[in-house]
Structure formats: C-alpha cells, structure tokens
Amino acid sequence: GQNIDQPTEMTATEGAIVQINCTYQTSGFNGLFWYQQHAGEAPTFLSYNVLDGLEEKGRFSSFLSRSKGYSYLLLKELQMKDSASYLCAVDPGNTGGFKTIFGAGTRLFVKA
Amino acid sequence: KAGVTQTPRYLIKTRGQQVTLSCSPISGHRSVSWYQQTPGQGLQFLFEYFSETQRNKGNFPGRFSGRQFSNSRSEMNVSTLELGDSALYLCASSSRVTNEQFFGPGTRLTVL
Numbered sequence: 372g373q374n375i376d377q378p379t380e381m382t383a384t385e386g387a388i389v390q391i392n393c394t395y396q397t398s399g400f401n402g403l404f405w406y407q408q409h410a411g412e413a414p415t416f417l418s419y420n421v422l423d424g425l426e427e428k429g430r431f432s433s434f435l436s437r438s439k440g441y442s443y444l445l446l447k448e449l450q451m452k453d454s455a456s457y458l459c460a461v462d463p464g465n466t467g468g469f470k471t472i473f474g475a476g477t478r479l480f481v482k483a
Numbered sequence: 484k485a486g487v488t489q490t491p492r493y494l495i496k497t498r499g500q501q502v503t504l505s506c507s508p509i510s511g512h513r514s515v516s517w518y519q520q521t522p523g524q525g526l527q528f529l530f531e532y533f534s535e536t537q538r539n540k541g542n543f544p545g546r547f548s549g550r551q552f553s554n555s556r557s558e559m560n561v562s563t564l565e566l567g568d569s570a571l572y573l574c575a576s577s578s579r580v581t582n583e584q585f586f587g588p589g590t591r592l593t594v595l
Contacts, residue, residue, distance in 0.1 A: 402582060413573060413586035414526070458526065462582070470539040471516070471584070473526035 373397045375474035377459050382480045383449055391444045391477045393459030401464020404471065405433050405444045408456045417444070417457075446479075454481045485510065487576050487587035495593045501562040504590045508555050508576030514538075515557040516584065517549060520571040529572075532557050561592075569594045 374396045383389040395403070402421040406414035420426060420435035420442060432445040446453055456476040463470060488507045496502050508515050516539075517529040528541040532551035549559040555576075561568055571591050575584035 404582075404584075413588050415586070416583045419582050460526075470528055470531065470541070472528065473518075475525040 373461075373463070373472050375459055375461060375472060377457075377474045377477045379475070380478045380480070382482060383446075385449055385451060385481055385483050387449050388445065388447050389449060389479065391446075391457050391459075391479065393442045393444070393474060395440050395442070395459070395461050395474075397461050397463045397472060399463040400437065401462040403433075403435055403442050404458075404460040404462065405431075405442075406458040406460065408458060408476065410455070414458055449481050451481050451483070454479060487574060487585050489572075489574055489587040489590050491590060492588065493591050493593075495595065496564050497595050498564055498566060500564050501560060502564060502592060503558055503560045504572055504574075504592075506557045506559075506574035506576075506587055508557070508574075509578075509585055512576035512578050512585070513555050514577040515551060515555065516575045516577070517557070517559050518573045518575065519543075520573055520589070521569075526573070529559065564594045566594050568592065 377393045404419050405417040407417050408414040418433040420433050425434045430447045435442045456478050458476045459474040460471045490505045514533045516531040518526050520526045530549050531539040535551045546562045551557045571589045573586050573589045575586045577584045
C-alpha cells in the first residue's frame with residue numbers, strides 16, 4: 372500500500388528552529404516533495420529531493436534518506452508568517468507523469 | 484507569466500446534479516493534475532493529463548472524469564454529486580522540467 376506519515380500539529384516559537392518529519396512507504400519512489408499551504412490558499416512548492424542528503428534553500432532545508440523511507444523539513448529563524456500546513460508528498464515514479472501521493476499535512480503554529 | 488487559474492472559485496450544488504470545473508495551466512505547461520482536498524482525507528490525486536491524454540488516475544469512482552484540450556486547458560466533471568464530494572478541488576500544472584507543480588487557487592464545491 373501507499374502510506375505517508377507526518378505529525379498532525381506542531382507549535383514553535385518565533386526565531387526558533389523546527390523540524391517536521393515525514394516517513395513513507397510507497398510502491399515506488401522517484402522523489403519527495405515538500406509544500407507549504409496557508410489556510411485558504413493553494414499549496415506552494417518548497418523542495419524536491421531525489422538523492423539522499425540535505426538540500427538547503429534559504430531558511431528552509433529538506434533532508435532525505437531513501438533507505439529509511441524518511442525525510443524532514445527544517446525551518447530556521449521562524450517567523451509568524453511560517454504558520455501554515457506543511458505537506459510531504461511522494462512521486463512514486465512507477466508511471467509516466469505525476470501521480471503524487473500526499474501526506475495529511477502538519478499544521479505548524481508559530482507563537483511570539 | 485500568469486499563474487494557474489481555476490473557474491469558478493466557489494460553487495454550490497445539490498445532490499444528484501453534475502458539475503464541471505475548469506483549469507488553465509501556466510503557458511507552456513502540458514501536464515495538468517487534479518486533486519481533491521478535504522479536512523479528513525487531505526490532498527488526494529484524481530488524475531493527470533498530458534497532451535490531451537489521461538496519463539495517470541487515482542482511486543476515485545467513475546463519476547469523476549476529466550479531459551484536456553489542445554491548448555492544455557483541462558476540465559473535470561463530477562456526475563451524480565454526493566454530499567461527500569464537498570471539497571476543495573485543486574489543479575496543478577507542470578512543465579516536467581523541474582518536477583515542480585504549480586497549484587491554482589482551487590474551486591470550493593459545496594454539495595447540499
């Protein structure tokens with residue numbers, strides 16, 4: 372089956388660092404996405420990891436371990452505007468094109 | 484470059500009716516994917532179209548269908564609406580060059 376697990380909610384303080392974990396079990400794997408979604412808005416792309424390791428993009432970093440079926444999104448220097456849902460998604464890659472499987476999302480609350 | 488547009492933004496229908504939603508991808512993008520987002524189930528993949536052909540399909544009943552036109556615009560249709568079809572329907576387009584999907588603002592469908 373296809374399964375993606377991530378925590379339902381997290382709370383962190385402005386200026387701090389938070390790590391959002393994601394574990395997956397899918398029939399195939401081409402890569403892993405992270406999206407940010409503010410309430411009432413469409414998801415926006417944050418990162419796409421194909422190879423093991425850490426990829427950094429400004430205040431956001433994403434890590435992937437294919438052998439462990441594990442990824443995390445690291446947010447540094449948290450700002451109030453980072454309060455949003457963070458969606459982990461897998462491209463199973465066993466078909467041509469997209470058939471992205473999304474996790475339920477992690478709602479992050481950033482408090483002052 | 485204009486983003487992904489979806490029409491209508493909001494729709495109210497009654498059980499048993501049918502509905503057609505429209506999505507215009509970013510210019511030059513040939514892949515259009517449709518997703519259903521509900522609070523309980525999260526983002527679920529409906530189908531993907533590429534060059535007027537359905538390339539991938541999720542696990543939704545046959546009441547959900549779609550098509551893509553030669554200009555890459557896509558429509559999805561839901562027939563015999565049920566209360567459980569109330570959701571945010573998102574479409575996303577991609578050039579498949581960067582694996583990034585760009586989401587539209589969504590159509591919020593309410594079935595009464």
